[in-house]
Amino acid sequence: MIKVSNVRKLFNEITVLDDVSFSVEKSNIIGLAGPSGGGKSTLLRCIQKLDKPNSGTIKCDGRVCFMFQDFQLFPHMTVLENLTYAPALKNKTSLPAKLALEMLENLGIGSKADAYQRQLSGGQKQRVALARSLMIKPDILLCDEPTSGLDVATTMDVVTLLESVRNMGVTMVIASHDLDFLIKISDRILLLKEGRIAVDISPKETDNPVEYLKKFYSLPPQQFVETLKLSSF
Amino acid sequence: MERIVSDIVYVGTGVLVTLQLLVGAICIGIVGGLLMSILRYRGTCRSLINGMVSIIRGTPLILQLGLIYFAVPGIFGIKLTAIAAGIISFGLNSSAYVAEILRAGIESIPKGQFEAAQTLGIPTSHMWKDIILPQVVRNVLPAMVGEIIALLKETAIISMIGCQDIMRKSQLLAAEQFVYFTPLCIAGVYYYLLVLFIEFIGRKIERSEKYDKSI
Numbered sequence: 001m002i003k004v005s006n007v008r009k010l011f012n013e014i015t016v017l018d019d020v021s022f023s024v025e026k027s028n029i030i031g032l033a034g035p036s037g038g039g040k041s042t043l044l045r046c047i048q049k050l051d052k053p054n055s056g057t058i059k060c061d062g063r064v065c066f067m068f069q070d071f072q073l074f075p076h077m078t079v080l081e082n083l084t085y086a087p088a089l090k091n092k093t094s095l096p097a098k099l100a101l102e103m104l105e106n107l108g109i110g111s112k113a114d115a116y117q118r119q120l121s122g123g124q125k126q127r128v129a130l131a132r133s134l135m136i137k138p139d140i141l142l143c144d145e146p147t148s149g150l151d152v153a154t155t156m157d158v159v160t161l162l163e164s165v166r167n168m169g170v171t172m173v174i175a176s177h178d179l180d181f182l183i184k185i186s187d188r189i190l191l192l193k194e195g196r197i198a199v200d201i202s203p204k205e206t207d208n209p210v211e212y213l214k215k216f217y218s219l220p221p222q223q224f225v226e227t228l229k230l231s232s233f
Numbered sequence: 234m235e236r237i238v239s240d241i242v243y244v245g246t247g248v249l250v251t252l253q254l255l256v257g258a259i260c261i262g263i264v265g266g267l268l269m270s271i272l273r274y275r276g277t278c279r280s281l282i283n284g285m286v287s288i289i290r291g292t293p294l295i296l297q298l299g300l301i302y303f304a305v306p307g308i309f310g311i312k313l314t315a316i317a318a319g320i321i322s323f324g325l326n327s328s329a330y331v332a333e334i335l336r337a338g339i340e341s342i343p344k345g346q347f348e349a350a351q352t353l354g355i356p357t358s359h360m361w362k363d364i365i366l367p368q369v370v371r372n373v374l375p376a377m378v379g380e381i382i383a384l385l386k387e388t389a390i391i392s393m394i395g396c397q398d399i400m401r402k403s404q405l406l407a408a409e410q411f412v413y414f415t416p417l418c419i420a421g422v423y424y425y426l427l428v429l430f431i432e433f434i435g436r437k438i439e440r441s442e443k444y445d446k447s448i
């Protein structure tokens with residue numbers, strides 16, 4: 001569904017992504033873990049073609065949509081207009097509006113259809129952003145830090161929501177610094193550190209994945225290399 | 234007393250000419266400024282536009298008016314009426330200022346708004362029309378009202394080439410009566426009333442912006 005091959009990305013001569021390769025099966029959820037500055041956002045932006053890799057290729061089957069960390073809802077439009085604007089350009093009937101209201105209802109924010117973004121809480125904005133992405137029927141959904149700024153209960157809601165999105169057949173790549181969240185939701189976790197994929201695990205088949213992944217966060221680079229060598233034996 | 238009334242009426246016949254100049258120049262200024270700022274943001278002809286804006290803002294308006302009215306016909310063989318020359322030069326001049334105002338307005342929109350439109354598959358023309366510009370307009374409305382007021386006052390230099398606007402009418406009156414005070418005061422009151430009117434319209438638009446409620 002997604003095939004990333006040998007992607008290298010530099011910002012001002014600094015390597016942010018270094019020979020990154022992986023592929024994603026349909027309807028899978030891939031978690032991108034790793035310390036801040038590891039290149040998670042950059043990788044997602046390259047997949048969405050918001051940034052262009054310096055070398056390497058990225059192939060996606062079907063329509064890709066990106067959910068921004070800060071949502072980027074359109075502030076001059078109501079929630080409903082945010083949802084319907086893009087699909088209504090292609091479908092001039094009342095269908096997009098009907099669909100949007102249904103979706104808001106399902107997400108438990110049906111009453112917010114006519115609100116503006118500044119009248120929404122963080123969790124509600126998150127839902128609106130998700131609904132707006134789903135309105136264009138993506139095959140692949142990329143989420144950048146979908147739980148940042150959300151409380152524990154709302155994070156649990158996001159897990160449930162994204163799982164139901166997966167059950168609709170949508171393939172997802174989710175970048176997050178929240179390991180517990182990623183482990184709950186991901187079929188596979190890639191840990192990006194200094195622009196490289198340092199770990200590629202299936203959290204369900206790994207003993208104590210949090211502890212395992214945490215090791216890659218705090219260690220200084222030298223020790224980190226040693227650990228890598230040991231873990232490959 | 235009777236004379237004052239007839240003086241007011243006489244200078245008032247220039248209001249229509251001043252408004253013609255103003256409205257014509259605003260149209261050219263907004264269309265030109267919009268085009269320049271969007272092209273420039275996208276990187277098309279950036280240095281050409283920067284150069285134009287810089288020259289227009291860096292030379293006196295009265296010189297630009299003179300060029301277009303006196304010099305251009307000599308070079309291209311087109312005879313422009315005074316009012317046409319006024320509308321063109323004030324419009325071009327204003328477009329440079331509008332381009333700068335809009336540049337600041339466009340740059341104040343987060344890059345993520347452009348990217349969000351892109352990820353949703355919104356075509357570029359729709360993105361500008363429905364996503365970016367409505368937000369820009371709200372940000373730049375006060376500056377635009379200021380530009381229109383400045384433009385109104387600058388139209389007074391059209392009197393140099395003999396167009397019978399408010400200013401010219403008051404000068405004619407003064408020359409005829411050998412008194413300057415009353416004719417100039419009358420012209421001043423007309424200009425000031427027009428400025429108040431423009432400010433009033435600006436405030437009305439600002440309040441009617443539905444976006445206002447959302448911020």
Ligand SMILES: Nc1ncnc2c1ncn2[C@@H]1O[C@H](COP(=O)(O)OP(=O)(O)O)[C@@H](O)[C@H]1O
Nearest residue numbers: 011012016034035036037038039040041042043
């Ligand atoms: N537009 C940019 N210009 C320059 N450097 C950037 C840009 N975007 C990201 N970077 C750098 O790339 C590195 C990776 O950033 P990012 O992909 O945001 O990491 P993460 O999302 O994992 O925290 C960081 O060091 C960051 O400073």
Ligand SMILES: [Mg+2]
Nearest residue numbers: 040041042144
């Ligand atoms: Mg990030």
